[in-house]
Amino acid sequence: MRKAVLPTVIIVTTIILIARIFYLQVIDDTLKLKSENNAIKKVFEFPERGYIYDRNGKLLVANQPSYDIMVIPKEIKEIDTLEFCQLLNISKEFFIKKIEKAIVYSPRLPSVFLAQLNKREYAAFQEKERKFEGFYTQKRALRDYQVDYGANIFGFITQVNEGIIKKQPYYNSGDLIGRQGVEQEYEETLRGVKGVKYLLRDKHNKIIGPYKEGQFDTIAKQGNDLTLTIDAELQKYGTELMINKRGGIVAIEPKTGEILALVSAPTYDPALLVGRQRSKNYTALYYDSIAKPLYDRGLQAEYPPGSPFKIVTGLIGLQEEVIDEKTTFYCNHGFNFGRFMKCHCGLHTLQLNNGIYKSCNSYFGNVYKRTIEKYKDSYYSVDNWNKHVKSFGLGQFLGTDMPTGRKGLVPDSKLYKRVYNGATIRSSYIISNSIGQGEVLTTPIQLANMMAVVANKGYYYTPHIVKNIKGQKLDKRFTTKNQSTIDAKYFDPVIKGLEDVYNNGTASGLRVDGLRICGKTGTAENKIRVSGKTYQLKDHSIFVAFAPAEDPKIAIAVFIENGYWGSRWAGPIATLMIEKYINGEITRTDLETRMLNGSLQEEYRKIESIIYQRNEAYIKTQDSIKQIEIKKLDAKKEEEEN
Structure with a gap:
């Protein structure tokens, strides 16, 4: 029996090898294709x-x-x-x-x-x-x-x-x-x-x-x-309006979340990145660190939202029942909370409506103060406020179908515990949040989405840029309703105030006959820090809006870097974009001519000059320090040799 074991093993092994070779050579041809066969x-x-x-x-x-x-x-x-x-x-x-x-x-x-x-x-x-x-x-x-x-x-x-x-x-x-x-x-x-x-x-x-x-x-x-989802004509028009300016325009259809226009300026002709010159052209665009044409300002640029954020402040105040639409606050050219938050209202007693259309810092400072002081635990108050703000899509990635974007910032208790070492937060410490300054940062697409929430009276669909894919279904996240924490009943008085911004307020010079637009001007403080020194620059111009008021078809946010106040650059551009989309033609040709021919290049040259001069001074300083160190080393070496 033992004599048969070895021959049996040899025979079985041989049969297995022959069967495997037969399979590989005769039956399974795919392995031949996977090999690097010279034939x-x-x-x-x-x-x-x-x-x-x-x-x-x-x-x-x-x-x-x-x-x-x-x-x-x-x-x-x-x-x-x-x-x-x-x-x-x-x-x-x-x-x-x-x-x-x-x-x-x-x-x-x-x-x-x-x-x-x-x-x-x-x-x-x-x-x-x-x-x-x-x-x-x-x-x-x-x-x-x-x-x-x-x-x-x-x-x-x-x-x-x-x-x-x-x-x-x-x-x-x-x-x-x-x-x-x-x-x-x-x-x-x-x-x-x-x-x-x-x-x-x-x-x-x-x-x-x-x-x-x-x-x-x-x-x-x-x-x-x-x-x-883009409307090509609206996208083209927005691009033309943004020539010689820097910033972003984002327009959304409120009822669907479809992005109608996504303009970033300055931009470039997409044909530059086709053909044998693509690499050379891309390098030039990539290393333009001043204008940043590859940087999508509509999705990536984080700015203080300024006065448009007062819309959220007011809605949270209504929801938390610390005010109603008839609650009054007195304005003495601003809001005094140890520091003075200046505004342009003059001496007035304001309610919600004229607080919105006059853009009163005192009114919304008081609303925010009441919101934060409603609860004994100040950190709970901050997180409660944070929850409301984020329900508008602010302070988070919206989940758009674009591969880039920034989430902005809505501060919470964790942030302030680090800043104040766990001490009680007084509302006066963080009151700048009420008017969109402070720690709050947003992107233009978030502001456009915020206006879509207001237009829809409490909900939004995730903004997206693809409407249809041949042979495929659209991702359901773009057809799922996102609900804000604000009850629908609180939006009507705010919407009336936003319409009165055009009727009686800061955008009264931008009215379009026959078109009911709800909007809000904004100005955001603008500073840059170069080589350790801070420079105060011209403020950013911001405008948010939706229209028509009775049946909103477009919500928009416009952000113009160094554009002074909201009604100077961002407001006219937003108004023109709205009229173009809804009516298909422009009646405010005075605004159109001014925006198409207007330029902020002089402001941008000032910034470039500051950056260049400070960097040059920094380089010279570093060179001087290096020379001093070399001299010290030479002196030490000479001393050691002696």
């Missing part, structure tokens, strides 16, 4: 990315043909390098660098040698392609922008890097991927699916036909089209 060439067919349309069906982003020169380092034979470089208008150093990079990636696998050739460059190379073994051309589609605005919305297309390839096996060297905007957020939807062809080569490396008669080949599947 098989794997060629990818790249699909067109999905098209992008505006809410009215206007084509915004299409595709155009482009060609990449691919290289397989191991297959490069003796070629005329000089002729190759002259043909493509590149240097020998560039040639060597790209080949070395391709070898590092893989000597056997193809990688991009030169990307995004146009038709003329491709035709010139194709004529002589046979002379350069190891190189071949590959067709793909690049973006073709039908408009010269909306770059912050679209994003751009760029080549994948090694980090992306390691994390996402779908991509290979030279593949394109969306960056920023909807191109990044909806990459998997837009990119489609690559097709693959397996070609058989003979011993001379010549293609002799499809492998296995093409049974493993797959067809490229075009990406799905996107329909954006």
Whole structure:
């Protein structure tokens, strides 16, 4: 029996090995394709990315043909390098660098040698392609922008890097991927699916036909089209109004949360980031640290909200029942709480209505004081106030379908416990929050969403920029109602006050005949700190609004950096955007002319001068310190030697 064990083991092992070899060689052909078989060439067919349309069906982003020169380092034979470089208008150093990079990636696998050739460059190379073994051309589609605005919305297309390839096996060297905007957020939807062809080569490396008669080949599947919520005409108009200004415009449809316009200024033509000059142009945009054209101010810029925040202060006061719409406070040119919070009301006794349209600091300072002092535990009061404010979408990421954004700041008890070492908070310590100064920070999209809550009398839908995806359902988070903590009954008196801002108040010079607009002006203090020194600059101009008052179709926030007071720049721009969207034409041509021709470049030059001068002085100071240290070291060394 023991003599039979060894032969049995050998026989069984042999049978298993033969069966496995038979399976691998005869039954399972897929493993052959996964190996780097020199007889098989794997060629990818790249699909067109999905098209992008505006809410009215206007084509915004299409595709155009482009060609990449691919290289397989191991297959490069003796070629005329000089002729190759002259043909493509590149240097020998560039040639060597790209080949070395391709070898590092893989000597056997193809990688991009030169990307995004146009038709003329491709035709010139194709004529002589046979002379350069190891190189071949590959067709793909690049973006073709039908408009010269909306770059912050679209994003751009760029080549994948090694980090992306390691994390996402779908991509290979030279593949394109969306960056920023909807191109990044909806990459998997837009990119489609690559097709693959397996070609058989003979011993001379010549293609002799499809492998296995093409049974493993797959067809490229075009990406799905996107329909954006953006109104292209409104977006274009907002972009024009923001020329020579810095800031953001965000417009939302209150009943759906659909973003109608998302303007960031300054901006750039999206076509700059297409073609062989893309890298050069991107570098120039990226290193513009003053104007920051790649910085989406509508989503990322955090500013004190200023007087528009008084809307929330008033609503919380009503909800907490520390005031009603007839409660009065006296204003003596401002609010005195140890310090003086100045306003422009003069000597008046104010109720909620004229407190809103006169934008009275004294009125809303008193409302906030009562709100914080309602409960004995001041930290509980702060958290209770924080809860109300955040229910408007402030102080948090809204969850939009854009890949960027900031959450702003709504202070809570944790913050103040650190600041005041756990001591009792007096309302006077934090009273600046009442008028949107203090510690409160918001982004323009949050302010637009805040106005959507007011327009809807207590709720909002998460703002989003994609209206429809061909073949897919919209994420349910964009169709789920978010309820604020304020009862619907408290919104009517506030809305009346906001309409009276146009009728009797700070925006009375912006009225549009036949159009009932509810709005609020705002001015936010503006300082910068450069090289350890603080500079007071011109205030930011803010305006929030919605219209028509009886059936709101648009809620908007406009923020203009260094724009003085709210009714000077932000107010007119908001009014024009509203009239353009609702009526389709402009009757306030006086405002339009002033905004289209107006410029704040002089203010921005002052800032640039401060930054430049302070940085130059800082550099000189550091150089002087360095020279002193060198002299000290030299003196010490000389002393030691002596």
